[in-house]
Amino acid sequence: MKPRLHGRATACANIALAKYWGKSPLGNNLTATPSLSLTLDGLTTRTEVEFDASLSADRVVLNGVELSREEATRVSAVLDKLRARTPLTLFAHVRSLNTFPTAAGLASSASGFAALVLAASKALDLGLDAPEVSRLAREASASAARSVYGGYVELEREAVAATPLCSGAHFPLGMAVAVVEAGPKPVGSTSGMLHTARTSPYYQTWVAHAPDVYSRVKRAVLERDFATLADAVEHSALLMHSTMITSQPSVLYWKAGTVELLHAIVTRRKQGHPEAFTMDAGPNVKVLTPLEHLPQTAEFLRSVPGVRQVLSVTPGRGASLLSLDGPLEQAHEHPWLEGDPDS
Numbered sequence: 001m002k003p004r005l006h007g008r009a010t011a012c013a014n015i016a017l018a019k020y021w022g023k024s025p026l027g028n029n030l031t032a033t034p035s036l037s038l039t040l041d042g043l044t045t046r047t048e049v050e051f052d053a054s055l056s057a058d059r060v061v062l063n064g065v066e067l068s069r070e071e072a073t074r075v076s077a078v079l080d081k082l083r084a085r086t087p088l089t090l091f092a093h094v095r096s097l098n099t100f101p102t103a104a105g106l107a108s109s110a111s112g113f114a115a116l117v118l119a120a121s122k123a124l125d126l127g128l129d130a131p132e133v134s135r136l137a138r139e140a141s142a143s144a145a146r147s148v149y150g151g152y153v154e155l156e157r158e159a160v161a162a163t164p165l166c167s168g169a170h171f172p173l174g175m176a177v178a179v180v181e182a183g184p185k186p187v188g189s190t191s192g193m194l195h196t197a198r199t200s201p202y203y204q205t206w207v208a209h210a211p212d213v214y215s216r217v218k219r220a221v222l223e224r225d226f227a228t229l230a231d232a233v234e235h236s237a238l239l240m241h242s243t244m245i246t247s248q249p250s251v252l253y254w255k256a257g258t259v260e261l262l263h264a265i266v267t268r269r270k271q272g273h274p275e276a277f278t279m280d281a282g283p284n285v286k287v288l289t290p291l292e293h294l295p296q297t298a299e300f301l302r303s304v305p306g307v308r309q310v311l312s313v314t315p316g317r318g319a320s321l322l323s324l325d326g327p328l329e330q331a332h333e334h335p336w337l338e339g340d341p342d343s
């Protein structure tokens with residue numbers, strides 16, 4: 001009997017404290033700005049890949065729903081790169097489950113592509129190391145490069161792969177995610193970035209300032225300095241959103257509830273609550289706070305009008321392999337990253 005070409009993996013999502021927004025002119029999905037993120041437990045994807053000689057195209061099922069050939073293009077592009085490293089020409093069944101509510105409208109591409117690359121490379125027995133998995137994940141979705149590692153992770157400007165900075169335990173922070181609006185975002189991050197780069201007069205200013213903000217974020221994380229971190233994290237998100245808002249036509253992700261939350265967090269910090277906001281390509285607001293303060297932050301966010309749901313998430317581990325027996329939902333994790341304190 002031929003061995004099954006079957007692999008399973010899991011990865012956590014991450015949220016950038018210093019944002020990346022913009023592609024490098026060097027191409028190949030390299031980033032124009034450096035970024036630094038925190039990998040977050042509670043926002044995870046489990047993916048299984050099985051190559052199968054009876055298929056005439058890749059079949060991708062995401063949370064129980066089969067994607068059209070067009071929707072599966074980015075997944076097939078990843079599989080093509082891995083297939084190209086083998087003499088095989090087989091297509092694959094891909095099944096992916098997000099353990100966080102997809103209705104929350106949270107980006108799942110980071111955890112999704114990190115888990116996909118690891119599961120598919122395992123199915124093909126390619127023996128890729130973490131930098132190589134991170135590189136391939138980055139080529140699909142740059143933020144996915146960071147989800148390969150746990151804790152605080154950096155992706156330097158134009159770097160081919162992400163690198164771990166320090167464990168989540170070094171500076172134990174959590175995030176409360178305030179969902180203002182569920183559902184798919186009107187403008188995806190890739191097209192949003194290209195559009196802002198082409199049409200916002202502030203885009204070059206953002207690219208010029210981003211390394212400085214990133215350095216402030218990095219220093220504050222290493223020195224466990226929440227006050228400095230809070231200012232730098234908010235500045236990074238606001239600089240990034242300024243390029244979106246000032247593009248033509250404007251990419252305005254913010255809703256009334258988003259603005260309500262920004263005011264509330266600024267006020268609460270003045271009152272002494274260690275909280276800082278950040279936002280990605282969407283209206284939802286993520287509030288960073290020390291772990292011991294997380295329940296209080298989440299409780300407050302639930303009381304803000306316009307907030308539909310609040311998720312509390314804590315530092316997460318790097319990507320890992322899953323056992324092949326039993327249902328994907330219950331498969332056990334196998335350590336894969338050596339020397340990762342968060343594994």
Ligand code: PMV
Binds near residue numbers: 016020107109189190
């Ligand atoms: O990974 P992408 O290419 O979909 O871009 C994500 C960009 C932001 O989430 C807005 C910022 C970041 O650094 O994660």
